[in-house]
Amino acid sequence: MIPLGGSGNHSLVLDYNRKIRRPSFKNLNPDRLPVTEYAFMEGNPRLKAALSNDCSVSLALFDRYSITAGVTDTKGAFNRISTTDPALPGVMILRIDNVARYTTWHLDASLPLQIAPWWRMNMNLSGRRADVELLGRRRTVYGLQGYMVHSFLLPGSCSLDLDGFYRSPFLDGNVKTEFDPQIKLSLRRQFFSERLAASLFVSNLFDSGMIGLYADEADFRRNIRARYSFREFGLSLRYSFSAGKSGKTRKVETGAADEKARLQ
Numbered sequence: 001m002i003p004l005g006g007s008g009n010h011s012l013v014l015d016y017n018r019k020i021r022r023p024s025f026k027n028l029n030p031d032r033l034p035v036t037e038y039a040f041m042e043g044n045p046r047l048k049a050a051l052s053n054d055c056s057v058s059l060a061l062f063d064r065y066s067i068t069a070g071v072t073d074t075k076g077a078f079n080r081i082s083t084t085d086p087a088l089p090g091v092m093i094l095r096i097d098n099v100a101r102y103t104t105w106h107l108d109a110s111l112p113l114q115i116a117p118w119w120r121m122n123m124n125l126s127g128r129r130a131d132v133e134l135l136g137r138r139r140t141v142y143g144l145q146g147y148m149v150h151s152f153l154l155p156g157s158c159s160l161d162l163d164g165f166y167r168s169p170f171l172d173g174n175v176k177t178e179f180d181p182q183i184k185l186s187l188r189r190q191f192f193s194e195r196l197a198a199s200l201f202v203s204n205l206f207d208s209g210m211i212g213l214y215a216d217e218a219d220f221r222r223n224i225r226a227r228y229s230f231r232e233f234g235l236s237l238r239y240s241f242s243a244g245k246s247g248k249t250r251k252v253e254t255g256a257a258d259e260k261a262r263l264q
Helices: 255-263
Strands: 002-004 010-021 032-036 039-042 050-061 065-075 078-083 092-098 101-116 119-134 137-154 158-167 170-172 175-179 182-191 196-203 210-216 221-227 232-239
Touching: 032 221, 078 119, 078 175, 092 210, 119 170, 137 170
Parallel strands: 039 092
Antiparallel strands: 002 010, 010 050, 032 039, 050 065, 065 101, 078 092, 101 119, 119 137, 137 158, 158 182, 170 175, 175 210, 182 196, 196 232, 210 221
16 A cells, blocks of 8 residues: 555555455356246366466545546456257256456546535445457457435434445446346334334335347357346344343363464
8 A cells, every 4th residue: 555645635546456256066067057947057067277366556534535447357257158958948048157368457546525514425436448369259248237216314313225236237247237226215213212213114116127138159049038036125123232231251272272382
């Protein structure tokens, strides 16, 4: 981290790391799992480990705002490759496989804002460019992802939260995937000297829960749209109990302590 001069508290962070990612048991499982009635997912027991190089630079301003730019280059990344099965015509098979190269450039920003004493907003934006090499083709897609939370203070120890999430279509292997935007509304109130917090919420406010999967290859084309979520209503309660009187603690040593000391 490099501190920067000036009247504010600013810093610059340079980061580089090299990682090896190994496939999970879920990705190795060859059994097919239904996503919709027209799409199935399956793992691949022949997956190999993926090696990635990640480089980024982050600028923090006033200990509140941050901007990060970086690139991640991965050889053998795990992606979902759309294939067909003669026994299931019209069905998309999404199989996990290694791709030759997967590179992403990203620009992220975090912007917490106090618009008014009763209105606070937190916004996270992310722009991306992804290049993937597979099946003898180089594919490029640009994307934008945003998450925004508005918190409003109301009379009577009440507050209203409005959450919104958007993600533009993105590329996973040779499958372009898109989700509908999601909005959540929550009304919260505190009772009993703020020990009890009650929240009434509505998830997926506009009941827009569709997913789209699109694959376009020389020998096949698949377009699937299906619902993945519905509008939900809920009530949550949270109570904070007092810790009571503080007491003295005793540390008990066992024979394992001697063995632990030998290993240090």
